[in-house]
Amino acid sequence: MRRSSASRAARAAFAVAAATHLTALAAGATVLALATKPLLMPLLAVHVLTRGGPRLLAVALLFGCGGDVLLQCGGDALFRAGMGSFAAGHVCYLVLFARHGSPGGARTHRLAAGYAAAWLGTVTLLWPDLDADLRLPVAGYSLLLTAMALGATRARLWTAAGGALFLLSDTLIATGLAGWPQAPVPQFWVMLTYLAAQCLLAYGVRRCDGESGGTGLQPPGPSSDRRPAGRTSRSRQFLTAARASTMPKP
Numbered sequence: 001m002r003r004s005s006a007s008r009a010a011r012a013a014f015a016v017a018a019a020t021h022l023t024a025l026a027a028g029a030t031v032l033a034l035a036t037k038p039l040l041m042p043l044l045a046v047h048v049l050t051r052g053g054p055r056l057l058a059v060a061l062l063f064g065c066g067g068d069v070l071l072q073c074g075g076d077a078l079f080r081a082g083m084g085s086f087a088a089g090h091v092c093y094l095v096l097f098a099r100h101g102s103p104g105g106a107r108t109h110r111l112a113a114g115y116a117a118a119w120l121g122t123v124t125l126l127w128p129d130l131d132a133d134l135r136l137p138v139a140g141y142s143l144l145l146t147a148m149a150l151g152a153t154r155a156r157l158w159t160a161a162g163g164a165l166f167l168l169s170d171t172l173i174a175t176g177l178a179g180w181p182q183a184p185v186p187q188f189w190v191m192l193t194y195l196a197a198q199c200l201l202a203y204g205v206r207r208c209d210g211e212s213g214g215t216g217l218q219p220p221g222p223s224s225d226r227r228p229a230g231r232t233s234r235s236r237q238f239l240t241a242a243r244a245s246t247m248p249k250p
Contacts, residue, residue: 003050010047017043018195025188033187037072040195041065044202053206056092063089064198076133083141086170090148093201097151097159100208111153119146122171129178138174145170152201155208162200169193 017039024032042065045058063085070082123139130138145167152163172190176182183189 003052007047007050010043010050014040014043014047022188022192022195025191026185028185034072037191038065038069041068041198044198048202048206051206053202054096054209056096057202057205057209060089060092060096061198061202063092076131079134080137083137087141087144090144093148093163093205094151096205096208097148097155100155100205108150108154112150115146115150118167119143122174126174126178129180130174131177134177138177142170142174152204156204158200158204158207160204162197162202162204165193165197165200169197 017036021033021036021040024030024036041061045061045065048058048061049055066085067082067089070078070085119142123142126138127135149163149167152159169190172182172186172193176186176190
């Protein structure tokens with residue numbers, strides 16, 4: 001009961017912080033936006049842990065918090081450090097998807113080709129407009145991000161959607177770095193897609209972990225030999241009664 005209450009409290013606190021942050025961005029309240037941004041991922045991580053989610057998922061979210069804080073501080077060095085923090089979070093996600101994801105097949109190969117083409121096309125278009133010292137870091141980071149988004153498709157639909165939204169969010173950041181035309185209040189759209197991505201990734205991974213009992217194993221499929229204990233017990237009772245009815249009476 002206490003664990004459930006803590007989980008609900010963390011989820012409510014995250015929802016309030018996220019709504020406040022997005023409203024502050026839309027309204028141009030810079031100070032409030034800066035104050036609420038560092039709270040977002042830690043609150044989501046607390047919710048994950050109090051729901052019994054894997055610790056590595058919470059670590060991935062906290063690396064996201066590190067990236068959030070470093071990116072809003074400004075400066076090229078801190079921006080690269082922020083990318084490094086997000087990259088560490090993507091590595092955590094890749095490990096989680098390797099634990100819970102299904103083996104790759106023809107569908108995965110087609111998706112890999114599509115994601116690779118999207119990465120190559122985006123980097124090619126952005127390359128001339130990026131600062132020279134950011135070109136290689138952005139290309140390397142976006143390759144890891146694309147790998148994470150592809151890996152997310154192997155777990156479940158929630159994680160696949162989260163990976164795609166994370167890719168969209170960071171692409172919006174990259175187009176801003178390149179000086180491309182932006183939508184009104186661009187940071188609002190960056191954070192909206194980012195928060196949705198992290199929530200979907202966290203939910204999907206936690207569901208996978210719960211179904212596998214936290215062991216990193218896939219839950220048994222329809223062809224599994226496992227049967228519910230109640231059904232097996234009822235079957236034995238039926239067979240016992242049937243045998244008794246056919247036995248000759250003394």
